[in-house]
Amino acid sequence: MRVVPDPYLPSHGDVRYAVEHYDLALDYRLATNRLDATATLRVRARESTDALRLDLSGLHVDKVKVDGAKPRKYTHKDRVLTVKLAAPLAPDATATVEVTYSGKPGPVPGAHGPAGWEELTDGVLVASQPYGAPSFFPCNDRADDKASYRIAVTTDSDYTVVATGRPTSTSARAGRTTWVFEEPAPTASYLVSVVVGRLTEQSLPGAGGRAAVFRPRGRTLPAESPMLRLPAMMDALEGWFGPYPLATFRAVVVDEALEIPLEAQGMASFGTNHLADAWDNERLVVHELAHQWFGNAVTGALLRDIWLHEGFACYAEWLWSEERGLGTANERAARHHRALPMQKQATPLSDPGMPAMFDDWVYKRGALTLHALRAAVGDDAFFTLCRSWVADHRVASTGGFVDHVARVTGTDRTPLFAAWLHEVALPACPVVGPR
Numbered sequence: 507m508r509v510v511p512d513p514y515l516p517s518h519g520d521v522r523y524a525v526e527h528y529d530l531a532l533d534y535r536l537a538t539n540r541l542d543a544t545a546t547l548r549v550r551a552r553e554s555t556d557a558l559r560l561d562l563s564g565l566h567v568d569k570v571k572v573d574g575a576k577p578r579k580y581t582h583k584d585r586v587l588t589v590k591l592a593a594p595l596a597p598d599a600t601a602t603v604e605v606t607y608s609g610k611p612g613p614v615p616g617a618h619g620p621a622g623w624e625e626l627t628d629g630v631l632v633a634s635q636p637y638g639a640p641s642f643f644p645c646n647d648r649a650d651d652k653a654s655y656r657i658a659v660t661t662d663s664d665y666t667v668v669a670t671g672r673p674t675s676t677s678a679r680a681g682r683t684t685w686v687f688e689e690p691a692p693t694a695s696y697l698v699s700v701v702v703g704r705l706t707e708q709s710l711p712g713a714g715g716r717a718a719v720f721r722p723r724g725r726t727l728p729a730e731s732p733m734l735r736l737p738a739m740m741d742a743l744e745g746w747f748g749p750y751p752l753a754t755f756r757a758v759v760v761d762e763a764l765e766i767p768l769e770a771q772g773m774a775s776f777g778t779n780h781l782a783d784a785w786d787n788e789r790l791v792v793h794e795l796a797h798q799w800f801g802n803a804v805t806g807a808l809l810r811d812i813w814l815h816e817g818f819a820c821y822a823e824w825l826w827s828e829e830r831g832l833g834t835a836n837e838r839a840a841r842h843h844r845a846l847p848m849q850k851q852a853t854p855l856s857d858p859g860m861p862a863m864f865d866d867w868v869y870k871r872g873a874l875t876l877h878a879l880r881a882a883v884g885d886d887a888f889f890t891l892c893r894s895w896v897a898d899h900r901v902a903s904t905g906g907f908v909d910h911v912a913r914v915t916g917t918d919r920t921p922l923f924a925a926w927l928h929e930v931a932l933p934a935c936p937v938v939g940p941r
């Protein structure tokens with residue numbers, strides 16, 4: 507796949523190189539919101555280059571080293587850290603870039619509001635989609651530039667840290683604790699998260715260690731909380747879409763209300779308002795879990811491909827609704843199809859534009875597109891192509907999905923996709939036959 511700047515975020519990322527691994531050491535003081543950090547990036551040049559551009563917002567760069575030595579020069583302005591190399595990197599050559607930085611982290615402003623590192627009343631939450639990752643580490647902030655991570659967070663010992671990756675160790679010294687996490691799976695920078703809070707881990711019966719809830723200390727989960735259904739949701743999603751792509755899933759409930767939950771790699775953050783037994787909470791839990799397959803394991807190369815994340819996650823809600831006897835996928839599809847004309851849609855699903863990319867119609871029309879595809883190809887072919895889509899792709903595009911469907915089903919579905927993805931007019935509501 508050709509690597510190009512993202513037209514929705516042209517000021518982020520650098521196409522000249524890829525990051526293979528990030529090693530982040532974050533020392534954070536809650537009382538003063540002070541971060542002292544070192545990020546060590548192993549990078550590989552895609553083309554010959556004498557400079558590397560990294561995204562880093564609102565923090566001060568104290569020192570930069572490339573392969574252990576001073577670079578020719580570096581500048582940091584307008585959220586861009588430009589490192590001029592002492593000698594050009596040849597295509598495919600690797601280098602280690604070490605950035606020492608510090609300051610008071612805060613969210614990155616943008617078209618969808620502030621994103622990234624955010625102080626809570628008592629703790630921290632990082633929700634970066636789509637442009638918040640530079641709020642706490644220097645990165646090549648492109649959704650298609652996926653890397654492995656090691657993240658060490660040191661903070662006050664009476665707090666719990668949950669971050670992207672499998673927890674591998676904790677060590678305490680002088681009232682401060684270092685938590686280490688490792689994520690070997692290719693991970694997009696916007697999916698890297700850190701939550702710091704007074705939290706308690708609650709393992710879930712039937713999860714086999716693969717799913718857990720972190721809840722605010724002293725707060726119990728309601729008896730019928732949708733969080734308790736995570737093991738059953740995971741079983742259902744695996745049946746439809748194939749094996750869970752990571753080691754574990756952690757639902758992290760912070761001790762305040764959140765407008766929306768948000769997925770990260772191997773975890774998702776929720777507010778205390780999402781704990782109660784209600785369909786609107788339950789669908790959000792299954793939605794964020796489904797993102798581990800769609801969005802996290804298979805990531806749209808460009809932000810305009812967002813329907814490949816949100817359409818699938820929304821469709822997982824409808825499948826789960828049917829599984830639970832709360833309305834069939836056909837019923838959910840019909841209801842949302844009736845409501846869609848009330849929503850302003852000026853652009854096609856395949857390229858909704860930056861301002862509209864998180865509009866509800868993108869989610870619902872995306873799910874309806876998948877329902878139409880399922881109605882056209884039948885259940886066996888549909889779920890087979892969903893599973894191989896996840897198994898065979900790490901970075902994806904809408905065109906790649908259309909090609910994948912043709913390859914797996916042996917039939918070109920261009921007219922169906924043209925109507926649902928490239929036109930604005932809403933096609934008739936699809937109906938799938940009995941399973």
Ligand SMILES: [Zn+2]
Pocket residue numbers: 793797815816819
């Ligand atoms: Zn979503």
